Amino acid sequence: MRHEVYITPNEVKVDGKALNHKENGAALLTELYRAHIGDYPKFFKMDTLCKLGFVASELLLQAEGAPRFEPREDRAVVFFNRNASLQADTAYQATIQDPENFFPSPAAFVYTLPNIVTGEIAIRNKYFGETSFIVLEDFDEKTMMRELQNAFQDPMTKSILGGWLDCTDENHFEAKLSII
């Protein structure tokens, strides 16, 4: 069975079933973290894209039901989006915008690359395989499927945790991930 997770600021679905929640937007991600994960304080350092990817992948992997945290090299993590790391970029820019208040933040800068979320997932799950991030101007199923199929050309890769993971600001985001 192919497992799927879908998260927007107002909705959470795992394998087609809606999950109950009280909060919306960024608060929804925190609610999901506390309700379903809870053992990873690094979550609170993450930017919104990473929080989204982390929570979505955790729900997905819980749905998969396979043993967790066993090192493996045969699972790739491949994400797509339109806005790269825009939310993190905007947050970092704010720390350098005003010459009178110029304090570049390393904690903010570290998230100004979209692939960081693939790293967070690899660290959490001990995935030593391929991690990749592709930016597309449009959500294009055909192109994404082609890229995901391409990833299987690496003979080591037997499974992909992948999909669309986008975020423009703290309250506007979308995740559509599955395990292929």
Added chain:
Amino acid sequence: MDDLIYTLKQQIIEALNLEDMKPEDIDENAALFGEGLGLDSIDALELIVLMEKNYGIKLKDPNQGKEIFKSVSVMADYISKNRTK
């Protein structure tokens, strides 16, 4: 000094996104790095920014951080002696 220690704890919690922690939860004499709060290299860099932003202290050599950030007490002591804000 007690005020400074309390304020510093609040600032550290905020700067390092230590959600769910209150100043009362941090032992000012406990190691900040290594065990304890489990801070990493990026946290150390962020503390350097905190020193400059809130207290006007510019560390010339980032390696000085290892000594200064040993604990909240050591940090507070250094700040009280070197602050320009």
Added chain:
Amino acid sequence: MIVKVSDNIISPLGMSTAENYAAVKAGRSELKRHDGLWNLPEFFTASLMDRNKVELAFAELSDNEQYTFFEKMIILSAKKALEQTDIDPTSDKVLFILSTTKGNVFLLDRRETGFPEERVRLGMAAKQMTDFFHNPNIPIVVSNACISGVCAQIQAMRELESGHFDYVVTVGADVQSAFIVSGFQSFKALSVEPCKPFDANRCGLNLGDAAATIIYTRKETIDENDWVACRGAIRNDANHISGPSRTGEGSYRALRAVLGDMNPDKIAFINAHGTATPYNDEMESVAIERAGLSHVPVNGLKGYYGHTMGAAGVLETILSMQAIDDNNILATKGFEAIGVTHLLLLSNQNQPTEKRAFIKLLSGFGGCNAAILMAKGGAA
């Protein structure tokens, strides 16, 4: 087999591959100190483009002023690579892949006007390029931190293997800005002097501007002068999002994957990432040793260009191909005495070689690592 058709480099060392190779072979670099540039309070050392030169070159292609400096770089480089071929870029069998970390990020500065906000999006920047060439396909933008340039080449290999396209124009580029420089300064990762890869006194990296293009195609039969992209691999350290793994985990696994059962004696050199930070170079030495490759010469090119981020993987692969064509292993500029735990064969002089294969190795934030094995005449 996946074969290189043509290439181009646009950098402070020249507007063509030949110019760049000649400059690097002669030991030149444009790494300079920049004080007060972009209103940054701290000075920095970087290799930056002469923007007027780019403007003049671009004016020959188009009088449309609605392109950002980054877009001009990528269009120019792609154009120069295409010009060497008779490929029709308007064909739907031609795909453009762009490798970049920050693209037009300077547009986030509220003081910047003149371009719509949407151009910050990497897909939009790439579209300026495909629209310029009237290419009908959606461009693929690979944004995988500093390994993007090798990832993009691996993507190209896969696209060609799958038969969907006949040619892939792979462009890697990044331009520096206050955003990027200040960020690395906040990491205390920059060296105030020109960088010293693998050296005992290395203290950080320099940054650089560049755009580089490789056009790949698939061929059933090749001749002895064809450059073949044999194997590529991307692996993660699963350790820390910005610090390299002490065991060189991902880097070692990527090396192991591209080596396969090839005889390492056929490899002329490993062109390392070699950013000259204390941790990166140490990590690479661990990975190379673990992969059983300590006896293979290693070199690094960041002493000539600084770290060109999204361009690095493409730029450094092109120069490595040029070097082998010239029976040469390029000197590691900035290196004097080895300063990593595992002894590697490094030199600050050009060295002769008769071998015809090399490995390009890279690492990036997010714990990712990539390697690609290239062989002239498909020697692997």
